[in-house]
Amino acid sequence: MWALKFRPQYQPTFGFGKIFWSSVDRGSFKSTPIAAMKLANTSALLNAFQGLRFCASSPLRQLHTPLRQSLKTLDAIRRPQNVRAFSTTPSMLGNWLEPNLNRKKKMAKGRPRVATGGSTKGTTVIWGDYGLRMTDHHRRISAKQLKMAEDTIKVRLRGQKYRLYKRKNCNVGVYVSGNDMRMGKGKGSFDHWATRMAVSQILFEIRGRLHEQVVxxxxxxxxxKLPGQWEFVKKGEPPMVGITKLDGVTLEELKRPRRHIAPVELLEASSPTTETLLDAVHGPLHFQDIVHSATLRDNASSTISQKAVSTQFSPPNQAASTMALIVDKHRPRSLETLTYHNELSDRLRSLAQSGDFPHLLVYGPSGAGKKTRIVATLKELYGPGVEKIKIDARVFQTTSNRKLEFNIVASVYHLEITPxxxxxYDRVVVQDLLKEVAQTQQVDQSAKQxxxxxxxxEADHLTRDAQAALRRTMEKxxxxxxxxxxxxxxANIIAPIRSRTLLVRVAAPTHEEICDVLAVSAKKEGWPVVEGLHKRIAEESGRNLRRALLMYEAVHAQNEKVTDSTAIPPADWEALIGQIAKEILEEHSPARILQVRSKLYDLLTHxxxxxxxLKTLAFKLIALIDDGLKGEVIQWAAFYEHRIKTGTKVIFHLEAFVAKFMRIVEMYLMSMDM
Known part of the structure; x- marks a missing residue:
């Protein structure tokens, strides 16, 4: 037994199963109970006494444990030792998608976080060799989105030796009514965990035997999978303050107070006087670093001339026009500017100008111009206000309490959705959203309609239940x-909807019409008109105008001089599907199916x-096999296409089609050997 050393002012009295500590008053000999606790083993009792500071450990125990830590209180003993309170670094032993302490505790909102600037914390790679850094403004990322991003990395790096580090942990609780709710009914019940990502902070780091391109x-x-914009960084890259890299400039120089400099609007940016003034403010730095530092801390016009700024940054409208694709830049905005199907344009114009505009079902092949004609018709209906659109994110809840995130492109006069x-679950979106829109009248009282x-x-991809709900909404x-x-x-539209709408067929443009559109785009861009190239693009595009314009722009992007014999580069996804088809024919084994699965994942993630x-892969395979197998391959391709539409796990059905094709080819080869 351990020897206990009691203090002289305390005296123990033993009772039935309990020990009462009393303090003895020398004058009146009165005893006052201080603590009462049940008997336990010796070591637990000793720790409890030491925590209450009633006794100290014996010299014998101190001899056995000379390096023993300081005494702990009862609260410190009960607290988990692998978690630090108020720590920003996620615990390696716990779950990084939710905090370990104070789970689902409603925290007060407090004051809003104000970015004061000048912080480089969390902007460099520390543990790994490569990192993923945010380049967008501050965002709140949910644990579900972080889990999807982590799973995507693990799927891509499957079979590799690496270690993944997470620099953030989800410690922000999000509630049903929103975290901005302060008083009244409260925030509601707990919904999910989230984390706050500041600009230029690193989220993931990777270390291992990996090629840089793979990472x-x-x-x-x-x-x-994550909201916002992200960039790839390496270990050793300079830290960042906001969106400015500290390459050759220190944090102290950025925080240096502003000095009064004489205006230099009349000076040239390359003159020696301007260089002297710039060195006086920021020191001998590079011109690009000076522009970035000035835009972050000071007004750029007080340190450099307006001419120097214009050489570094182009105006927003000019940059947007130069970066837009020609398929969007040269898209017709009205019915008068459409170049083909003039009779159809006249019919749509007469419908828009009439007093009774019906429900429309516009159908036709992909790339025929259905969407362009509808936007032009809406502009004829309401005017130029249709082009002022915004994107709203809505959340719908199913009967099983599942939340559906859905994006809506809307203006004051119309909505554009893809259920x-x-x-x-498209039936839920069709019922709730259309009912909400239909029960409200037009906001603009001066509108024409x-x-x-x-x-x-994609109305032909709606389920039967959604189409039935749509029919009911159209009537009511x-x-x-x-x-x-x-x-x-x-073919996939039910008969009640077809009977309640006006059918408008938009046929695919002919080869001559595609060549005319390419010639007009070439003149607007200042490219030479090569008729032979236009004809080849029209034939290879399959009468798809959108695809023809993208192919035409890709040819000019990859070749400085374009002739009739210039090669037309195929789309990356088509080239990858062609490679998959060749690999399927080369080897019929489970290992090859595993290799094909990773490439199918890449296509789905893009x-x-x-x-x-499935259709492109089936056509690529049909072109490489004998005629006796083509009918069976087409039959199974249609079977698995139906499975894809009715199922939820797409990769299962794509992989099953690959395995089925290998089985068909193996049976065919075995029958030939016999």
């Missing part, structure tokens, strides 16, 4: 609502539709 690709795929993006228009993209709310459905075919992948 770049993994971080690129992860950045596509097929939410899969089998008193109803709103809802444009539904027709005075305040008009629907324009866009589809590639009417937002290539699964039905497009």
């Amino acid at each position: 770049r690709d993994a971080f690129r795929l992860a950045g596509n 097929s993006d939410v899969g089998n 008193k109803f709103k228009v809802v444009v539904i993209n 709310y027709s005075p305040n609502l008009r629907l324009i459905l866009l589809a590639n075919s009417t 937002c290539i539709p699964p039905t497009t992948i």
